[in-house]
Amino acid sequence: MARIIDGKVLAAQRRARVAAGVAEFCARNGRAPGLEVVLVGDDPASAVYTRNKEKAAAEVGIRGVLHRLPDTTSEAWLVDFVASLNANPAIDGILVQLPLPRGIDVNRIIDAILPSKDVDGFHPMNAGMLSVGREGLVPCTPRGCMALLDAHLEAVGEGLDLGGKHAVVIGRSNIVGKPLGQLLLARNATVTMAHSRTRDLPAVCRTADILVAAVGRAAMVRADWLKPGAIVLDVGINRTADGKLCGDVDSEAAMAVAGALTPVPGGVGPMTIAMLLENTLLAASRRVG
Numbered sequence: 459m460a461r462i463i464d465g466k467v468l469a470a471q472r473r474a475r476v477a478a479g480v481a482e483f484c485a486r487n488g489r490a491p492g493l494e495v496v497l498v499g500d501d502p503a504s505a506v507y508t509r510n511k512e513k514a515a516a517e518v519g520i521r522g523v524l525h526r527l528p529d530t531t532s533e534a535w536l537v538d539f540v541a542s543l544n545a546n547p548a549i550d551g552i553l554v555q556l557p558l559p560r561g562i563d564v565n566r567i568i569d570a571i572l573p574s575k576d577v578d579g580f581h582p583m584n585a586g587m588l589s590v591g592r593e594g595l596v597p598c599t600p601r602g603c604m605a606l607l608d609a610h611l612e613a614v615g616e617g618l619d620l621g622g623k624h625a626v627v628i629g630r631s632n633i634v635g636k637p638l639g640q641l642l643l644a645r646n647a648t649v650t651m652a653h654s655r656t657r658d659l660p661a662v663c664r665t666a667d668i669l670v671a672a673v674g675r676a677a678m679v680r681a682d683w684l685k686p687g688a689i690v691l692d693v694g695i696n697r698t699a700d701g702k703l704c705g706d707v708d709s710e711a712a713m714a715v716a717g718a719l720t721p722v723p724g725g726v727g728p729m730t731i732a733m734l735l736e737n738t739l740l741a742a743s744r745r746v747g
């Protein structure tokens with residue numbers, strides 16, 4: 459039976475650590491770290507995500523501000539708005555919630571964010587820093603996956619070095635798959651990036667000591683795709699016909715084959731926000747020197 463890697467417990471521990479760090483930051487600098495979240499339009503899922511981020515920031519003492527902008531906001535106006543946040547010294551982190559309404563070029567907005575305040579880690583400068591092994595800001599979901607992996611390895615008494623391990627990442631998005639592949643590679647795993655054009659995906663997955671599913675297709679990864687004992691990180695968030703949340707892995711069947719598995723909900727999801735708070739504190743600490 460697979461060991462469940464509990465993201466709720468780990469996220470709570472990491473948030474408590476951020477709260478302590480924020481208190482120290484406030485004592486030293488006479489102000490709290492500041493995070494500005496920008497929501498454009500009225501996408502209901504984005505409204506929930508941004509409200510949760512604002513709330514989570516407040517809980518650890520970060521000064522979080524949520525800007526709700528109408529979906530008539532123009533690209534040029536948004537670029538200027540981001541520039542005003544860049545220029546404000548009391549702001550340490552800027553997050554523009556994706557997706558943006560049609561007509562706004564997402565790359566233009568990401569490029570407008572100062573890399574040192576880019577707490578989502580999506581700016582090409584931060585993506586580049588990650589790929590050349592230098593310190594920038596790393597996207598939250600991949601960081602959360604690595605934290606879950608490390609917590610599991612520590613709990614079972616295994617070393618954190620992934621040398622000799624084969625990691626397969628299904629999904630090559632800029633926000634999850636690619637940066638996670640880089641993080642696994644930096645930890646000496648042998649990494650295979652799989653995607654929609656990969657031939658015989660089940661056979662590729664069966665070679666994985668660590669399997670990450672970041673696709674967005676409910677229960678796509680079946681138990682017979684898994685190497686017995688594999689560590690499985692399920693990033694996918696999908697809704698079943700009856701409205702329940704489920705991941706990309708057929709978790710019930712996978713439990714009998716995998717060595718460890720992150721649940722959905724309660725796995726990677728809670729870690730993403732915890733990592734956003736960590737990135738904000740990190741950005742703030744680097745800015746004050």
Ligand code: NAP
Pocket residue numbers: 599628629630631632633634635652653654655656659672673674675693694695696726727728730
């Ligand atoms: P995305 O940008 O849509 O990327 C999906 C990736 O899956 C693409 O690389 C795509 O390949 C690949 N793919 C699609 N169908 C496939 C198939 N049949 N076989 C193999 N690969 C396939 O998605 P994303 O933003 O990375 O998100 C992935 C999932 O993670 C979604 O369910 C999302 O909701 C979830 N997510 C969760 C969190 C969290 O906090 N837990 C955060 C972010 C995302 P191609 O590149 O070839 O098209």
